[in-house]
Each structure stands twice: as C-alpha cells, then as structure tokens.
Amino acid sequence: MIPSAAPSAIHRVFNFSAGPAVLPEDVLLEARENLLSLGKSGIGILEISHRSKEFEAILAEAEANLRTLLGIPKDMVVLFLQGGASLQFSMVPMNLLCPGDTADYVVTGEWGKRAVVEAKRIEQAQIHIAASSENEAFRRVPTDGELQLSARPAYVHYTTNNTIFGTQFHRVPDVGSRPLVADMSSDFLSRPVDIGRFSVVYAGAQKNAGPAGVTMVLLRPEVLRLSAVQAERLPMLLNYRTHIEHKSLYNTPPVFAIYITHLVLRWLVRNGGLPAMAQHNQTKADLIYRAIDAAPGFYRGHAQPDSRSQMNITFRLPTPALEDEFAKQAKVQGLDGLKGHRSVGGLRASVYNAFPLAGAETLCQFMAEFARQHG
Ligand SMILES: Cc1ncc(COP(=O)(O)O)c(C=O)c1O
Numbered sequence: 001m002i003p004s005a006a007p008s009a010i011h012r013v014f015n016f017s018a019g020p021a022v023l024p025e026d027v028l029l030e031a032r033e034n035l036l037s038l039g040k041s042g043i044g045i046l047e048i049s050h051r052s053k054e055f056e057a058i059l060a061e062a063e064a065n066l067r068t069l070l071g072i073p074k075d076m077v078v079l080f081l082q083g084g085a086s087l088q089f090s091m092v093p094m095n096l097l098c099p100g101d102t103a104d105y106v107v108t109g110e111w112g113k114r115a116v117v118e119a120k121r122i123e124q125a126q127i128h129i130a131a132s133s134e135n136e137a138f139r140r141v142p143t144d145g146e147l148q149l150s151a152r153p154a155y156v157h158y159t160t161n162n163t164i165f166g167t168q169f170h171r172v173p174d175v176g177s178r179p180l181v182a183d184m185s186s187d188f189l190s191r192p193v194d195i196g197r198f199s200v201v202y203a204g205a206q207k208n209a210g211p212a213g214v215t216m217v218l219l220r221p222e223v224l225r226l227s228a229v230q231a232e233r234l235p236m237l238l239n240y241r242t243h244i245e246h247k248s249l250y251n252t253p254p255v256f257a258i259y260i261t262h263l264v265l266r267w268l269v270r271n272g273g274l275p276a277m278a279q280h281n282q283t284k285a286d287l288i289y290r291a292i293d294a295a296p297g298f299y300r301g302h303a304q305p306d307s308r309s310q311m312n313i314t315f316r317l318p319t320p321a322l323e324d325e326f327a328k329q330a331k332v333q334g335l336d337g338l339k340g341h342r343s344v345g346g347l348r349a350s351v352y353n354a355f356p357l358a359g360a361e362t363l364c365q366f367m368a369e370f371a372r373q374h375g
Helices: 025-034 053-070 084-096 110-119 228-232 240-245 255-270 273-293 320-332 357-374
Strands: 077-081 102-107 126-132 155-159 180-183 200-204 215-219 312-316 347-350
Touching (some): 025 255, 053 273, 084 155, 084 180, 084 200, 084 215, 102 110, 110 126, 110 180, 255 273, 320 347
Parallel strands (some): 155 180
Antiparallel strands (some): 200 215, 312 347
8 A cells, every 4th residue: 555645734735747746745754854964964965965975875775776676687777867858868869879870769749759859960860750649649659560660770769658648658669679768757667667678768757756856867888889989079968978987976966856766766665666556556547547438428538548648647628618627626626737738738637656546536526526517
C-alpha cells in the first residue's frame, strides 16, 4: 500500500498537475527539517557545498538507489544534469551523431517533435522519421510493424509516454540491434523497465522522480563515437564526456533538486520499488478510464484504448465551455490542475507515483456527478 498522505497539518489539495507534480508528503516534511540543518551538519541543504562529504553521500546514494530500482547495467553511466529534458533533445544528437550519420525518430507527440527540431540542427546528419502519429492527432503509438527504420541509424529515438496527448508505449519497441534512445521524462520510475535494451535514457525529474531542476541521463559510453577532435568542438557543458569524467560534478550541480530526488528514490525503495508503483499506477488509471467509459456520450478519451497512458489521462467534454466549467468546479472541490496542456485544451489528469489513490477516487465521484448534472 502506497501511503497517501503524511500527517501534515497544512491544507493540501489533490494536485493533478503534469509537472512539476505532486511529491510524497513525507519527502517534503523531511526536506523541511533539513532546510535548517542537513543531519547534524548545522548547514541547511540549500546552503551546503556540492563538494561537502554530506552532499557526496547524497549523490552516491541517489545513484545507488536508482541503479537498484531500475536494474541499471554496470556498463551504463548515470548522470545528474541541468537544462531539463529539452537540453537532451540537443545533447543526444550533438554527442551521438558523426558526420554522415542518420538518426531515426519515432514521433508520437509534441515532445518528440521538439526532439526532431533540435536534431535537425546538427549539420551533415540525416534525420529520418521512422513513424509519426501526427495525422491521427497523436491518439496512439505505432506498432512495431509500422516502424520504418533505417538500415543502420546511429540510434532510434522515441518518447515512452506522451505527457500532452496521454498515450504511452506499453512495450519497448523492437528495433533489432539499433541503439535505442528514450525520453522517459513522464513515466520514469513508474514501472519496471528492461533498461538493458537502451543505449541512452533521459528524464526530467519533475514528474515521478523529484522537483524541476535535475535531469537524469543513463548512458552507455560506447555510443559516444565522436572523434577526439569532434568532441573537442562541443562546449564543455554539452559534452557527455565532461560529465562522465567529473561524475556530474564538473560545475555546481542542482544540489537541492538532487537532494529531493534522493529522498524520492529512498521513498520508492521503502514502498516496494517499481513493481509496487506499477500496480498503484494501474489501479488509479483504471479507475479514471472506467469513469470516462461509463459516460461515453459525455466524456471522450483522447487516446485509443491500447495506447492509453497510465500517467496522463486526457479526455474531452462535449464543449470547451463545459470543460472550463468542469475544471472550475473541480478546483473548488480540491481537485486541482485538471486543465489540458495549453496547446491542445481539453482535460488531463496526471496521476504520477506520489498521487494518492484517494485523489483518483474523488475525481471519479466528481466525474459521475458532473455528467449527471450536465449530460
Ligand atoms: C515527455 C517529455 N519530454 C520532455 C519534456 C520537456 O522537459 P523540460 O521542461 O524539463 O525540458 C517534457 C515536459 O513536460 C515531457 O513531458
């Protein structure tokens, strides 16, 4: 059983935000204590040096817990970087593409499109779209049979969960021996994954793993094929080798964001790890999809059923005015953050790891009542 709330006396609502998103309350309470003094150091976590032994211990434990939770193979390095997942849209092609290379992209949403835009900036590289669901309003992810992969791309890039459209891959695509790169920002640590199948994984922390400000990158150094001369031309901070060599401490890292992520990783370990999270997430998502399907003339799920995301549940009402009314009334009842992404509208319930089951149940009751009143 995943704890839904710690005994905080402060008023808190059910936060359905897509990110930054809800964090476990006992993580927030522990962080509050450590604002004034990290352990017995007498120095608060916002004030402590990234070269202190206290912070080095935090970084080491965070990496160790991440490795255990995901079963990260020994030959993969773990980096804690800045710049968000968006910077990885650039760093991946900058570091992985040699002149004349091709990279394949599977485009299943807005973030995948942005990754393509950045990759196309790399001179002398070909960007090949192996599949796109854009002409179906990104309602689904492609099957393996639909992927038109190049013969020998430097890598195949895809987005495991599409935060805006509410679709998710429920399998790792079969790309043969081609190196696989995944943007896992919005379902990282939400379920067990066969990490061994990937060459690079990156994820901004601000959904399942922590606050905004740190991005985790898991990488097999063998994919860094640039020659020394080519790598030298990269700005130091945009070169993975810099961060590998300096173990994420080349410059000042986002100390506080890493600290909170470290507490979330401990919380995950304490609460049954990723198998328990997968079950908890499925229970919540099933409840909400059932509420959508129970009023088919009123609620319309955006994603095709076999591509439905367990993290971001997107749905429409008969009119935009009703959607506004839904979000407004829900907020009054303590259900916040339900408006869809500004680019697509509609409604979206994001139910990441730390989101409590009670919140999903309350939303379902609200949905049934709202449909009764307005349907
Ligand atoms: C799947 C995915 N990729 C990338 C991003 C961009 O992340 P950031 O804002 O950390 O750059 C987001 C943000 O929501 C996302 O959901």
